[in-house]
Each structure stands twice: as structure tokens, then as C-alpha cells.
Amino acid sequence: MSMTDDRQERIRNRAHQIWLQEGQPAGQHDRHWHQAAADIDQEDAAGKSAAKKPAKKEAGAGKAKADAKEAKAAKPKTSKPKKAAK
Incomplete structure (x- = not known):
């Protein structure tokens, strides 16, 4: 199926939905x-522009790891009690 045939089929299906x-x-x-x-052209244009842009990280994706490291670093270290000498 050529690209033109695929586009025509997508338009036909969308027109039927409408x-x-x-x-x-x-x-x-x-x-x-x-x-x-018009809908199909808009979808295609949005798809092409999204493909050109580099993928963005999800908001807060790296923050969770950083927060965990900070929490671990901020946690006071406790020392083990020393054994009594016999």
C-alpha cells in the first residue's frame, strides 16, 4: 500500500467516524x-514536528533519584555500640 493509499484510507475512516x-x-x-x-493533515504535521524534537524527560523523573540520594546523605549515621571488654 502506497503512502497516498494509506492517507486516503485514513481520511475515509475519519470521514466515516465524523x-x-x-x-x-x-x-x-x-x-x-x-x-x-484536515484532521489527518494536522495529525501528520504534529507527528513530524514531534519526531524532529528531541524527547524530553518526564517532569520529575530524575528528581526522585536525586531526592533519594539527598535523603540518604542527610540521614545521620549511627555507630554500633562497642562491645564491652571482658
Whole structure:
């Protein structure tokens, strides 16, 4: 399947979803098709721009490790009691 065929199929499926969501109105094929094409173009553009940008770390992903290290470092060390000499 070529890229054009894939795009046409995606538009066809999206137009059908729109038609169903609107209660299956008659005579709205062109409007549904154009709306679906715009939706697919927008999805494709968003996908391409997301692929160009480097992935961002999730907020707080590295923070949990840093917090654990800080907590461990801040924890007071306790010494073991010395054994009594016999």
C-alpha cells in the first residue's frame, strides 16, 4: 500500500467516524471528507514536528533519584555500640 493509499484510507475512516458522530446525516459527504483530510493533515504535521524534537524527560523523573540520594546523605549515621571488654 502506497503512502497516498494509506492517507486516503485514513481520511475515509475519519470521514466515516465524523458521519457517525453527527448522526449519519445525508448529503454531507464533501464536508466530512474535507474535515477528515484536515484532521489527518494536522495529525501528520504534529507527528513530524514531534519526531524532529528531541524527547524530553518526564517532569520529575530524575528528581526522585536525586531526592533519594539527598535523603540518604542527610540521614545521620549511627555507630554500633562497642562491645564491652571482658
